[in-house]
Amino acid sequence: MDTAFVTFIYPKSQQFFEVFLNSLNNQSNKNFKLLVFNDGCNEAEISIFLKSYEYEIEIINNTCNSVAATRLNAFKYLANQPFNNFIFGDIDDTFADNRVEIIRKTMRRQNIIFNELNLCDATYNIIQSKMVSSYLEAKVYVSLDMVQEQNLIGFSHLSVSKMIMEKLAKIELDCSVKVVDWVVISKLLKEHLAFFESQTCTNYIFHANNLALFDKTNLEELMFLIDIKIITYTQLIDVDKWYTSEIENLLELKKLIKSDKDMQAKLIELYSLKEKKYYPWWAQIKNSEELKNELRI
Known part of the structure; x- marks a missing residue:
């Protein structure tokens, strides 16, 4: 097995567990291991991950005092694991049934991949489809200058190779950073381009605790x-x-x-x-x- 699907759980994220796990159970290619980094959920909350699924699951205790520390600790752990492909997915999102299949194929020739996004409401109905391709139009690669003033790549539609994961493990961040994905991607894009894979998607869920979905004007x-x-x-x-x-x-x-x-x-x-x-x-x-x-x- 050469592919890890990586997610992070935390107190108050329990409401998303079942839908997330079922989304992975529907994958056309189940030749992956789900690595769950647990930042503070108790045994009762994580019991659902111990049920039987058509893919392997490992829970890693990863309690930290900030989102930045949680991610950096995970990168260091992942860099030492025997996988060639790392597919990230946020616990509050769902994924097209072919995401693992398509990403594994594309990873044969690309080191940093980000896939399509659909914006969905809290009941998983699509509000806005194909957000990435609508913005990029005909472009297939993203460079550093394209993310200077705005973030195009989040963890929930990101996948990286072993070589990139080893670079992620060396990144240092201040614990005050809230938008970890933007900083991490920017540092990677100093030396690399990110490839846009349009043939699969992440369903990005709009809910009150989603920091990136800014919706206020006070x-x-x-x-x-x-x-x-x-x-x-x-x-x-x-x-x-x-x-x-x-x-x-x-x-x-x-x-x-x-x-x-x-x-x-x-x-x-x-x-x-x-x-x-x-x-x-x-x-x-x-x-x-x-x-x-x-x-x-």
Whole structure:
């Protein structure tokens, strides 16, 4: 067996377990092992993983004090496992029946793969289909410059080879980082391209606790968007000098907005009228220059 399917569980994620496991049980190719990194679920909560499925399951205790630490610990563990292919899938999502089959085939010639996404509601009905191909159009590869201002690749539709996993195991992050996938992918794309596989998909579920599906326009949430970019870019200053200058610009803008009530009102009005963007992630406020122009600073 050369393929691992990797997921992460945590307290309050139990509601998703059964649907997730059934989605994997429906895979056309079941020649994989599900590796479940457990960050704090108790024995009763994880008992469902001990039932009989048509694929192997291993639970790894991985209790950490942050999402970043949870992921980094997992990468180090995975890099030492006897698998050539690693398919990631978030516990709150589901997957096309051919995801394992297609990814295993594509992995023969690609080292970083991200597949199609469908946005679904909490009852798994599709809200928006083919989000990735709709954005990329004819492009099949993603480079670093394409993810500087927004995130195109999340863990739930990512797959990597053994060689890439060994690189992931060497990445270091500050525990304050919330958007771990964006930082990790950006670091990988400094040296590699990511291939878009359109022949299979992840069903990305819209629910209240999904950090990336930003859906509010009050001041606190808009400032949170700016903070996300500042924190993320702080981890990437070794990747490109652009990040350093953008951090400075965003910090200056944040200070201006906080001190000016009229500017705050204008910001809220602008983003209340804008069409909601669910993909790419973190694209509502694209960059400091765009925001300055919108606020007429």
